[in-house]
Amino acid sequence: MRIDVLTIFPSFFDVLEVSLLGKARGAGLLDVRVHDLRDWTHDRHRTVDDTPYGGGAGMVMKPEPWGEALDAVTEGSERPVIVFPSPAGEVFSQRTARALVETDHLVFGCGRYEGIDERVFAYAATLGEVRLMSLGDYVLNGGEVAAMAMIEAVGRLIPGVVGNPESLVEESHEDGLLEYPSYTKPSSWRGYEVPPILLSGNHGAIADWRRAQQIVRTRERRPDLMPGE
Numbered sequence: 001m002r003i004d005v006l007t008i009f010p011s012f013f014d015v016l017e018v019s020l021l022g023k024a025r026g027a028g029l030l031d032v033r034v035h036d037l038r039d040w041t042h043d044r045h046r047t048v049d050d051t052p053y054g055g056g057a058g059m060v061m062k063p064e065p066w067g068e069a070l071d072a073v074t075e076g077s078e079r080p081v082i083v084f085p086s087p088a089g090e091v092f093s094q095r096t097a098r099a100l101v102e103t104d105h106l107v108f109g110c111g112r113y114e115g116i117d118e119r120v121f122a123y124a125a126t127l128g129e130v131r132l133m134s135l136g137d138y139v140l141n142g143g144e145v146a147a148m149a150m151i152e153a154v155g156r157l158i159p160g161v162v163g164n165p166e167s168l169v170e171e172s173h174e175d176g177l178l179e180y181p182s183y184t185k186p187s188s189w190r191g192y193e194v195p196p197i198l199l200s201g202n203h204g205a206i207a208d209w210r211r212a213q214q215i216v217r218t219r220e221r222r223p224d225l226m227p228g229e
């Protein structure tokens with residue numbers, strides 16, 4: 001999978017060098033290219049924003065640099081998916097990550113200021129599939145944090161990136177429920193005991209207990225995820 005990131009803060013993504021995804025890049029499983037949007041400006045101040053038509057507070061990102069940048073990073077790409085992190089977008093979920101990991105070429109366009117000139121999204125749709133996505137019902141200062149989270153959520157699903165693929169299966173949201181509680185040695189710690197069932201060696205009973213814990217936790221913490229409730 002190839003991922004291109006367009007941002008005015010490219011150093012923000014330096015962390016991708018050291019994380020699990022850094023190893024994935026080194027192993028050739030993931031090709032992440034981070035670009036400074038200002039490289040597609042042509043004035044001395046490398047201007048990427050201007051005042052909004054119709055008035056209002058803040059600044060809007062100019063369409064010209066975005067158009068040239070999107071042309072450059074999608075050149076030769078058959079059908080990229082172009083994700084614009086946006087508080088006005090669909091909410092990103094594990095299901096979204098599962099769908100996006102099947103994509104050969106992902107482009108993340110990180111907005112700042114009050115957002116990107118709307119015409120950029122229309123133009124981008126001539127280059128690929130456009131998805132505006134939010135991490136949730138709150139607002140960040142820009143798209144970089146959201147893009148980083150989405151890149152990690154998608155990147156870790158690429159076969160070979162996470163050491164033991166089994167560990168992906170029993171995670172929260174993978175089966176629609178929150179994950180069960182985990183414990184390790186010592187079995188007794190500051191008066192807190194590991195649930196005895198987990199020490200029983202009865203794998204069938206342990207699986208049943210874990211499923212029951214998932215249901216209890218999901219009902220308590222995320223009733224909206226409960227199937228049929």
Ligand SMILES: COc1ccc2nc(C(=O)O)sc2c1
Pocket residue numbers: 085086087110111112113114115116133134135136137138139140141142143144146
């Ligand atoms: C201007 O670009 C932005 C601004 C806020 C923001 N908030 C997001 C979120 O997912 O909450 S994505 C995003 C992009």
